Amino acid sequence: MEELKRLLQYALVYKWLFITGIVLMILMVGFELLGPFIAMLILDNHIKVGGNSIELTPIFQLLGLFFFIKVLHAIFSYYQTVILQKSGALVVQNMRNDIFRHVQKLPIRYFDDLPAGKVVARITNDTESILQMFSIVLPMFMVSALTVGAITVIIFTINLWTGLMMLIFIPLVILWMILYRKYSNDYNHNKRERNSDMNAMINESINGMPIIQIFNREAQIEEEFGALNDNYVKNSKRLINLESATGENLLESFRSLIFAVMVYIFASGFLNDTQALSVGTMYVLVDYITRFFNPLYNIIGQLNIFEEARVAAVKVFELLDAKEEPDDNGRLENFSGSIQFKNVGFSYDGKEKVLEDININVATGETVALVGHTGSGKSSIINLLMRFYDPADGEILFDGRNIKDISRQSLRSKMSIVLQDPFIYSGSLLYNIRLNNKDISEEDARAALVSVGGEHLMDRMDAGIHSELTERGSTLSLGERQLISFARALAFNPKVLVLDEATSNIDSETEQMIQHAMKVVSRDRTTFIIAHRLSTVQHADQILMLDDGRIVEQGNHEKLMQDKKNYAKMYEMQVTGTPV
Amino acid sequence: MFEFLFKLKWFFKENKGRYISILLVLLIVNVLEVIPAQLIGRAIDFISTGEITTMLMWQLISIFAAVILLSYTGGFLWQYLLIGGAVKIESIIRMKLMRKFLMMSPSFFEKNKTGDLMARATNDLRSVHQATAWGVLTLIDSTTFMGTIILAMGITVSWELTFYALLPLPLLAVIEAKLGRKINAAHKESQEAFSHMNDSVLEVVEGVRLTRSYVQEEPEGERFKGMTDSYLNKFMKVERLDALFQPLTIIVTMISFMVAFGYGAVLANRGVITVGDIVTFNIYLNMLVWPMFALGMLFNILQRGNASLTRIDTVLETEDDVNDDGSLIVQDTDMNFDDVSFTYPLSTCQNLKSINIELESGQTLGIAGKTGSGKTTLIKQLLKYYPGGEGRLIIDGMDVAELSRVQLREKIGYVSQENILFSRTVEQNIRFGKPEATDEELMEAIRLSAFDSDLKRMPEGLGTMVGEKGIALSGGQKQRISIARSLIKNPDIMILDDALSAVDAKTEKRIIDNIRESRKGKTTIIVTHRLSAITHADIIIVMDDGEIAEIGTHTELMQNNGWYSTQSMYYQTGGVS
Known part of the structure; x- marks a missing residue:
């Protein structure tokens, strides 16, 4: 209620x-x-x-x-x-x-x-x-x-007698409404569920057809689907039975029954001379009874x-x-780009620590690479940096200011992020680069796209930078979509750039295309890179190797290779396919 | 309009008994429905003239009771038979569609988007149901029921009065048909605005991190407001049209009633009809309003049903473009691509050009090359997914075109690029490759595909539901389940089509080692972007633009100074090419 x-x-x-x-x-x-x-x-x-x-x-x-x-x-x-x-x-x-x-x-x-x-x-x-x-x-x-x-x-x-008769019928009709609705709802629900099961199976089978066919499972699927279909028919039949027996058909009988009773009231009233009704009165009563039933038909259908x-x-x-x-903190002004993590610890659920004792010092313009296995805590660091989450322990400082005291929107406006799955909004190429930011002119957007090496995108499409992109950019390759993400990151001219596995999931050819864009965008900016592929991070100023939420190795590529620990092993494995 | 019924002739013929019964029952019910009004009219007449007696009253009431009982039974029968018939045709066509889908080769699914095919099986099927249920009903009813009532009006009351009073009513059908069409068009527009709105929400939610990173919350909110505005306008357009129905009906029926009363009064005065007749006549008039309205709807229902049925038939009549009349069965798996060229049905240029490869039974073939160079196209030749191209693909000395498709696929385990899992349990998904596999085989397949440690973390182990209704799996997990699904079959030919792209390097190595170990002596084909996965292959080919650019072993190709060695070096030196 x-x-x-x-x-x-x-x-x-x-x-x-x-x-x-x-x-x-x-x-x-x-x-x-x-x-x-x-x-x-x-x-x-x-x-x-x-x-x-x-x-x-x-x-x-x-x-x-x-x-x-x-x-x-x-x-x-x-x-x-x-x-x-x-x-x-x-x-x-x-x-x-x-x-x-x-x-x-x-x-x-x-x-x-x-x-x-x-x-x-x-x-x-x-x-x-x-x-x-x-x-x-x-x-x-x-x-x-x-x-x-x-x-x-x-x-x-x-007419009192007709009125009294209605008083007997109204509760009956209400009772019928309640019962009919209850059962037809159940049956209807059942039928709809079966229907959506069937549709889900058709959909899944269409998408999985290559697999069904290559494993010669057509007969099995047909049989399973046939069972669903038969079941649906069975459920529908139950509903049809119910509706034919107790639906409008029954209400119609009710109405006729009332007319029959009225004939009795009219005639016996005349015969007993208690109350002779005029023709007009009888007509009006019949007309009103007819009208009385019309809303009832409608209501039942609408209750669900x-x-x-x-x-x-x-x-x-x-x-x-x-x-x-709430986002009512102060703004971040004149940010230079230096970032510090001090004894940062974090947990998503309050129980299991995903980050512990993280200390990072990034000077303006430096590039920091985060490497490690899936689940080692790389993405969590980015989540804290963007203030998608706040740390449980320790603090993160931007120019020495704790970011908890800075408005999220203000903080984020200083950063650009490129995600693993490049996201394309519906709208033009231009919209996808500058979004709703009026400070970025069309020229800026164009220049950004050219700098990351995406010029050919404009040339290829009819309306150039004004071309509408299809849903989620489906006609573009993954690499091309990623180029647009990079152009976007560049156009917003951030102090800090975050690349969250921006080069995963792409083949080496595309990677070379992206590598170039990455270099352009990260120039003169504080940059955080997460990468699966170590080849993309070896030029970073600092490489942080994470394991189980802790930083286990820290230094540049040369240092870590000399250490001959996990990083060196992983590197060897990736480039030669054999561990040292 | 009647085209629809004609197209379903086969169904009506098969269910002759059902439809003849419907027709008969409806006719009887229609006549019965005319009686109550007569009884009331008679009763009023008897009362007003004072002829009524107790005996007469009970006679009238007994007739009433009989009519109620019969009408109810009849009403039940036709409804049951008619809607039952619609459900039947719906389920028959649905089954036909599914069978068709299961038969068709991939090019069919490339030409027809999933969404379109789904629309055939859902919306179109619904319109066919509507047309066979309510369309047929209205068709029979609007003709027989209206006929009966009009006859009753004419015979028992007055033909003259009937004629004048009914004159305005056909307007109702015309209004319904015209307005209905307009509303449909407006409704379509409003649905479009709705789905725009839907898309924009989906976009914002899916891209929530991005939207926040770029501080676009406010402007996106404004953009959304624009969409809700536009939807509101389109919605109101529909409602404004829809709101016209009732007033127009009121006006049209008003005219009829005015005629009925005005002219009826004149006739009654002349003694041509009785007062009871006027009452009866008005009840009939009321009964006509709805069928008239339905008549207008009939055109639209049948038209929509026909359009839907046509679309469904187009799908059902599509012929598969891969003919499957081969019957030969392979024993061995020696393979020979003899000058094979191939063009996709929808492609404008050749996708494979003169491919020559000889692969002995038990060897491993590695395929590398850029995206779009023809790697997947090449292995799809083995699967008989597409009509054959030029040249000959020979397996065990026989041309693939002459092989039985089922028997050929029986020999193959294929792991595709897209990770396709079904909404079933992990176990059912893996057993999809071999339903009758023993538990040992199942566990072995899981071990080989390096899924064992993941399995321990699944909430319900092997019984965990995956796919749309189950838990979300990572790309790597899906890939490994797909591999297990093929490995459990222990096929003579195993094909991995870039099937390890989402698995990290360490796991990939483990899986490749397992496959090498367990598939000794059996043919394996690996397509990959990561060259480390195929260094061990007996033959490596590099595809470029549909051609074989390089062919040889790893050592040979490394000396070649081609794409393969460059890419290999690129990884080894870490990106400095």
Whole structure:
């Protein structure tokens, strides 16, 4: 229920719009229900069966009134829909923008255990469910409640017996709604699950087709899929059985049953002379009963949308409640580029230490290489440097200032990073180099691309630097995408450059291309390089060999080779393929 | 519009009984549905004229009860049969699609994107379902049900009144068809805006480190706001069109009702009809509104169903371009590329040019060369993935084209460049190579592929789920599971296509040593970027632009002063070339 309260808070931002919509809706329902009365008046007062003299004027006057009522009904109907849709859409748009902004401020830690797809689902799909609730479910509920309520009252005032009969039927119908929804939900859920299992299997089989075929497993896969498919049919049949037996079909029977009871009430009322009804009254009662059932048809279909929206809202608010990282510290001005790690220790989970007693001294413009096996702590050092995380022990100093006291954004604006998997944003080549930074002119961006040796990219594409790149840069090779990352790093003209395994995963040919770019970008800048391949780091001023979160060797290439310890062994192994 | 039904003729023929029953039941139900209104009209007439008696009342009510019971049974039957039929056709086509996919060679999957093929199996299948369920229903219903009601109106009340009152109703069908199409178009646009928004969120989340490093949080937020704005506008466009339905229906039905009452009153006065008739007539009019609306929808449903079915049929009718009529079976694995040239079906230039290699059974072949030089293309010739090119590829003295594909693949263990694992357990993934393998064979394969220490760290060991629904594995782990999957088969020919790229140098060496050791006497082909993986090979070839640029042993190639020795030196000296 908590989530509904919070949704209401979001809705209250547009309370006047909502109120206008609801008022229009009430008017719409009112005018809809006025219609049958006109019919009653005509039937009772102006039709004399078999009579020769007919007064057409009052009939046409009443029909004129009917016309007027219906036109208003139509107008109210249109505007209430549009206004309520708009207010719902605005609420959800607000929510979306809020979550998006919020996500940008969550600590990086949050993303470590949360797959990207899930975050996206919160921001777009779950909010879309909420939108559906605002745009479909809520208006329909309100209209239905208004209509059903008003009709019940009207019927009571017209004829007590019919009203009492409705009082018996209404709980029955509600009971049916609850039961039907419960079972059809279960079955529906089951069916959808089977369906998505099947689709997942088709998708996976298409992607894994070379493997399935090379291992001659087509028959096995076909059999497994056939079983899923049969199972789906079986589940669908159950749902069909349920729906055919207890769905609209049953509700239809209910309605006919009510008509039968009404025949009894009308006729026995006349026979016992207790209460003879006029033709007009009987007509109005029949008409209202028909209208009474229409909203019921609609509601059942919508209840599960409401349920989905509630679940979605819970998830959305959960994300919104995740704690933001405050970023209100002072700025880093006139940074020269000297960095110090003092007895730094760090742990991701508070238990297992991933870094211990790290001491590094980097003078302005120096290049530091971090090497070691996977899991030795290289990336953790970068994470601390960028303040994606803060150290548990010790301190990191930029120009002697503890970075804990510097705003993250200010700190990061002094650094550029190139990651192992070059990331391409949707947008033009130019956008990918300067992003949203207005300080970088098109000329600067062009110059950056040329300096890292990516000129051919501009030449090759039709619109040069303005060419739109495809999704994630899929038409570019890995090396080319990495070149763009380097150009980006260069264009931002940072004091510190971080290369996080920027040359892994690429073949030696591409590596040579990148090596050049790396040299250009790291010139005159403090540079941190993480590399698997030792050949890329041997010119570094300092090489730090990490093992199990500690620095085990430190020095330049020549020194470490002379030490003949782990570094030397690893180096030998990589270049000759045989250990010394 | 009827093309759709015509295309599914085979299905309707196969299920003749089902569809004839549906037709009959619907006809009966339609007639039954007309009766309640008549009963009410009669009751009102009897009451207003004072002719009603207790006996008459109970007669009316019993008829009512009978009609309710029959309608309910009929309603159940047609719904069950009709939707059941739609599910049946859906499952038949789905199975056909899957069988087709399983039969097709890689070039088919290159021509058709996964997303498109998936769309055939999901969205298109759904439209076909819709069209066979609701399309067929509306088709039968809008004709028979409306026919019945109109007949009832004409016969029991008045033909004249019926004619005038129904005059405006076809407008409903026209409005529905036209507006429906417009809404579909607007909806498509709004879906596009939605998926734009989706992509942009995905981008920001996936690139979160980058976005933060470059301090782009604020501007990205602005960019996103632009997208939500655009989505809001497109959404409202749909809703504004959608909001027109109700008022238009109100207006059109209003006209009909005005005619019914105005002219009905005149007729009643003349004594042509009774008051009860007017009531009955109005109930019928109400009953007509929905089928009229549905009639308009019918065009769109059937049209969509037809377009979907056409797309599905196009896939189903595609012929595989590799013919698999070979029947010969190889015993030995001597291999001979005799002047083999090859061009990919979609390529504009030759991808392999006059390849000549002789590999004796049991030898190891190393293949090196730049990205795109034809290494993978060369080994794919062995897998019969593509139609044959020029020249002859001979295995055990027989041309590959004449070999049975299944039998050939039985001999091969292939580890591809992409790490393809399935959403199953680690064990099931490895056993994919040989389901009947013993536990010893399984553990041996894991040891050989150096996956044993990783396995210990898996939360549920061999039973750990991998793939989309399971834990995320590193590239190196995936590669080693793929290798184990091939090794467990102990194939006569093992092919590693750059299968160790994500494994560190030490592990790579261990795996290569294991493979050398365990596969003594069996043919092994290794494609690699790291030359250290193939120094031991009996024959090494260097590919360049689809040709063999260098061929020989490691020692020979090192003296060659070509690409191979340069690359080798480059690594040894550490990047100073």
